[in-house]
Amino acid sequence: MKFVQRRAGRYEFRFPLPDDLAGKTAPPPWPDALAVLVNVRIGRFKTELIRSLKTNDGPTADRRVLAHIAEAQRLVEQARCFLRDGPVASISADQIAALARDHEIHLLGQDEAIRAKGLGLNMARDEEAPHDGLGMTLDDVRAYRLLVDELDRYTRQQAAQMRPGPSTSSFVNRAVEARGIVLAPDDPAWRQLELAFVKAQRDALAGIRARLDGEDVATPQRPAEQTGLALTAALRLWAEAGGAGARKPQPSSIAEAEGAVRRFVELHGDMPISAITKAHARAFRDSLVQLPKALPALLGRLPLPELLKQDLGKYPRRNAQTINKTLALLSGVLARAERDGHFEALSAWTNPFHVGFDVAPAEREPYEPFSTGELQRLFASPVFARGERPAGGRGEAAYWFPLIALFCGARRTEIAQLKIGDVRQGDGGIWYFDITNEGADQNLKTASSARSVPIHRELLRLGMVDMVTDRTKRHPSTAPLWPAFAPPIDAKTKAWTKWFGRYLGEHVVDHSAKTFHSFRHTFKRACREAGLSEEVHNALTGHAGGGVGRRYGRERRADGTLDCGISLARLHAEIDKIAYKDLKISRCNHVGLSKNMTQPFSYLKAPSKNLL
Incomplete structure (x- = not known):
């Protein structure tokens, strides 16, 4: 691919600057964003940009270079505008x-x-009185x-x-x-x-x-100081979101928004929201650009201005999508305040946090489904083939999380927050996962995420019900299904995902598009291959497609909740149509079950009732 070259066994991005920039004088002061294009020592634009792609695999390099190409072209256009028009003023x-x-x-x-x-x-000093x-x-x-x-x-x-x-x-x-x-x-x-x-x-x-000269010149009245709702107060209103029945942000979103507001306040102070300008938002955005994805605890506790003074070059930087998400949260906080009328005194208010980056097309949809070969390598790896349970995998979660995601399409948090009582047996002896937000520390991404997902016959063969039954004998139904994921689970889930990413890179594939979320993409593709209608596989994965009609025909279950409008028996029959060709998975070594018991999935039949 163009702009990719191999040197010393590794691939790198090499981008020659166009003739109208290469080697030309860069009149100071140039914007900080253009510093990567400038040779500071001689005050001229560089002739080329070179960046390591951090891989020795050609196809991987071809994929990774796309984001670098888009960023380089964006910088070139910005440099041309700078030379033509000069710097752009940031306040009106x-x-x-x-x-x-x-x-x-x-x-x-x-x-x-x-x-x-x-x-x-x-001057005369002829008077003694002061x-x-x-x-x-x-x-x-x-x-x-x-x-x-x-x-x-x-x-x-x-x-x-x-x-x-x-x-x-x-x-x-x-x-x-x-x-x-x-x-x-x-x-x-x-x-x-x-x-x-x-x-x-x-x-x-x-x-x-x-x-x-004796004339009467009045001092004009000073405009009233800008006062009003402070940013931290606006955050509280956004998080509380009204009384019972009001739609509220997810606790994870609230936690992220609190972190974003804390950083903004460290940089600018707890400003009235009506005084926040795009200049403030841009300065905050550009500060986030300098922060790494993760920091040691001691550095992470530093206020933002102090943190920016540290040498952070050795840590990997956060990407544009993460920064845009932070800005979107702050934008949402101010959008709520706008609905409440806190900006009515301003003649033409616009949300100052609408200053996100344009994300390269290659980065907008980063996840891809696993290939058959990648799944075969995963289930031949030590956790599944030899029964190993690394500490980072948190016990049986290392084995079951990928399987549930692959055969049910559930999100990582939906799996991690399951209680023992969320694995149920319904009419006709159908076992299913009840994915809900009713228990302690249980949250859902959207309202449509609440659903009942029949347990796939392959999970039954692998011992899912036996594992749950064993837990039921020793713990109440409200206890976590996974012992290592007692509430609060958010930090534990993120830590587990990092472990799985490392495990995946070591044993299966090292690519940013292949993560735990790829199981969900793999499941959706398998649904289509099996001929499931979009309405059915949306009901299984909790996607909200289909318009308002999707909510028609929902029946109330015995526990008072509504189903998805499709019977559990129909979903059970449909989910068992999903198959992954030539995939062999060892049964979990749990409750006396042999971990060496394997069987090609493509030849499986429906499980016997006696198994349940």
């Missing part, structure tokens, strides 16, 4: 005008306070006029030259910091602000000189 003209106006009001207010109290200068603080003495007026005249001359000189001086820059820095506005050092808004402050200062000094 209205915001610049408001800051300058506030500076003028500040200067006039300070003057009013000085003249009201006076300085108490007395100054009474009621206005200015004649010496005060003379000295003050000299100072104002000099400041006026200096300010008008800056305006004539269009070169703001250090004092003006200092005023701008303080104003920007006080408003919580974050600007990159190379942002053109700095110059626009400084020029606006020069004009505001000239207008204020004109008013002060008029006052010294």
Whole structure:
């Protein structure tokens, strides 16, 4: 593939920059985003980009390079725009005008306070009484006029030259910091602000000189300070989401949103949501770009500004999709506040967190189903063929999680949160998983995820019911089905998934598109191959396809819950049509069952009733 080359046994991405950029002068200051294109030592654009693809497998390199190509082309276009148009300002003209106006009001207010109290200068010293603080003495007026005249001359000189001086820059820095506005050092808004402050200062000094001539010049009223709902308060309202019966965010989403808000507050403070601008959101986004996927505990506890000062280069960086998800959560918090009317005072409010990255097409749908060969390698690996139970696999979860996902299409969290009582036997002796959110620490991704999934005959052969029966003898029905996944399970599930990713890479396939979620894709493909209708396999996987009609015809079960509109007997007959050709799986060594008992799945018949 183009832009892929092999060197020293590994593949790398090599992208020559186009002729209109390669070796050309890069006028400073260039945006931080373009730093990877610039040779800082000589101040010119590089002639090419080279990145390791971290693999020695050609097909894997061809897949991985797609994201690098898209990113390089995006940077090239950004560099061309930078050379053509110069840097883009990050705050609006209205915001610049408001800051300058506030500076003028500040200067006039300070003057009013000085003249009201006076300085108490007395050059003749012919009076012993101290100054009474009621206005200015004649010496005060003379000295003050000299100072104002000099400041006026200096300010008008800056305006004539269009070169703001250090004092003006200092005023701008303080104003920007006080408003919580974050600007990159190379942002053109700095110059626009400084020029606006020069004009505001000239207008204020004109008013002060008029006052010294006895004219009445009023200090304009300062606009009311922006107040309102703080971001942390908005987060609480979003998480609570009303009273009983209201649709609420999932606990995992709330936890992620709390982490995002904590990081935002560390960077900008707990701002009123009406004061948050896209400049704040962009600065937060760009800070997240610098953070790795995971950090040691000691580093992870550092506030964001301190964390960014650390050497994080040795950790793998988080991808654009993860950053976009964080921004989407914060966007959702503000969208809820908007529905509640917290932005009505703003004439044209837009959600500032709509600043996500464009994700490369190759990264938008990263998961792929497992091939037959990959499944054969998985079930010939030590956990399934030799009964090994690595510590990271958390006991029998290492064996059963992949099998349940493969033959039922369930999500990892749905499997991990099962209780003993969630494995049930219904009418006609049909065993099924009751996937629900009614137990402690049980959550579902969507409302349609609540469902009853018949246990596939292959899982019955492998000893699923025997394992559950053994657990039932020793524990109540409300106990976790998997001993290592007692509530809270979120962190345990994530840790288990990381272990499985490593196990998969060691024994089966090392590719970002092949993860535990690939079982769900494999199951959906097997449903189609077996001729199951979309309505049926959506009911099995908990997908919400089919429109509003999907919810018609649902019957209420004995426990008061509604089924999916398709009988359990029909689902049972349909799920047993699913087969994986030439796949052999060893039966779990549990409750005296032989772990060496194998049988080609393609020749299986329906299980006997005596087995149950």
